[in-house]
Structures are given as structure tokens and as C-alpha cells.
Amino acid sequence: MLGLTEMEYSALTLSLRASAWAVLWSLPFAIGLGWLLGTKRFPGHALLNAVVHLPLVLPPVVLGYLLLLLLGRNGPIGALLLEWFGIRIAFSTEAVVIACAVVGFPLLVRSIRQSAEAIDPRYACAARSLGASEARIFIVLTLPMMAPGILTGTTLAFARAVGEFGATITLAGNMPGRTQTLPLALYTVSQSPDGDMAAMRLCLLSLTLAGGALLISEAMSRHLVPHETKVA
Numbered sequence: 001m002l003g004l005t006e007m008e009y010s011a012l013t014l015s016l017r018a019s020a021w022a023v024l025w026s027l028p029f030a031i032g033l034g035w036l037l038g039t040k041r042f043p044g045h046a047l048l049n050a051v052v053h054l055p056l057v058l059p060p061v062v063l064g065y066l067l068l069l070l071l072g073r074n075g076p077i078g079a080l081l082l083e084w085f086g087i088r089i090a091f092s093t094e095a096v097v098i099a100c101a102v103v104g105f106p107l108l109v110r111s112i113r114q115s116a117e118a119i120d121p122r123y124a125c126a127a128r129s130l131g132a133s134e135a136r137i138f139i140v141l142t143l144p145m146m147a148p149g150i151l152t153g154t155t156l157a158f159a160r161a162v163g164e165f166g167a168t169i170t171l172a173g174n175m176p177g178r179t180q181t182l183p184l185a186l187y188t189v190s191q192s193p194d195g196d197m198a199a200m201r202l203c204l205l206s207l208t209l210a211g212g213a214l215l216i217s218e219a220m221s222r223h224l225v226p227h228e229t230k231v232a
Helices: 006-039 045-057 060-071 076-085 093-117 121-129 134-145 147-162 166-171 182-190 196-224
Strands: none
Touching: 006 045, 006 093, 006 134, 006 147, 006 182, 006 196, 045 093, 060 076, 060 093, 060 166, 093 147, 093 166, 121 134, 134 147, 147 196, 166 182, 182 196
């Protein structure tokens, strides 16, 4: 397929699969946090916002190391999972999904929060005056109005997850067929003396995926966000 070797194709499919699962698992939490940060003000709001967006400014390797400390076999979470359920997170395919989810999560929350901030609170007040419950307001009114941010954030988080390198290699390692994603495969072939052509193929593939995701995100933003009505 596209002239890719078995190793390269495996890395591509793992990247796409892990990124899709990462966004899918993150989405409910991102919607809740995005709505909370965008519509409510409470003590600790700024701190919570900073913590959520911390992965955007931390070096990915540092983020991966922190995840390894938590989820490794001697970490507080990893040790419990291993002892109680026999589940080892570090250096597994699940670790790839977790690394992708963590690095993409801030982009997802940020887009949803911006959509939530743009919602006129008078809509909810009008719905309450008609007897609508808070749950019904959220499902019928708020959630559809946050749809542009949800779709845009989903696309951006997916693109970020596909391109993730530092946290993945630190938490999951670089094992072909198991934890080697597209960026890790590109790193591997670029270290080989005869890997120039393979590196170019993977580089072009990465550019295509990232560029395509950005174009889709921009198209959805233009299509879903209502334009201002011009007054003649």
C-alpha cells in the first residue's frame, strides 16, 4: 500500500488506531471540562485551567517521564493496576493510547471551552423560565451549540496525537508492531544509512495527515460557525 513496507504500514495503522481511541476516550471528559471552564467561575478556576493546558507547554519527553512515574510498575497507579488486575501499562499498546490522549487533551478542551464561552447565557435562562431541567438544557441546547468546538477540537487533537513522539517513546518505547507509531518509525529509519527513501515516504505521509486534519478543521469551523449578518 502506497509503497510502504510492512513495518511502515504497521506504524501508520497503529498511529491512526491509537489516535482515534485516544480522542474517543478523551471526548466525554473534554466536553465536561470545556463546558465547566467556559461557563462557570469558581475558586480554583485558573488553577484547573492551567493544569489542563500544562501538556501544551511541557516538553513531551518530560510529560512522558511523568506518566512513566505514575503508570510504571513501581508507580502509584501502575503498581496497583499490576497487583490487583495484572495490567501493565508502561511499554504496551495501551501506553501509546494514553500518551496520545494526554498530549491531545488540552487542544480538545480549549476548542470546546471557546465554544462554551460564546454561548449567550440568556438562552439557558429562557429555557429555565419554561421549566426545562439543567440536564435537558445541556443536552438539547448547550451541547449542540458547542458542536463546532467539539468537532474542531476532535480534529486538532487527532492530528496532534498522530504526530506525538516524545511522550510515546518515553512511556511506551519503540517496539515495531506493538508501540512503534508513525513518528517513531520515521525516527528509526532516519537513523539507518539506507533509510532516506523510507524516511521521505513517512515524512510525506505525516505531512499529508497533519495538513489534511488542519484543512478539515478549518472547513468545519467555516461551515459550522454562523457568520455575522451584514446590515445593508
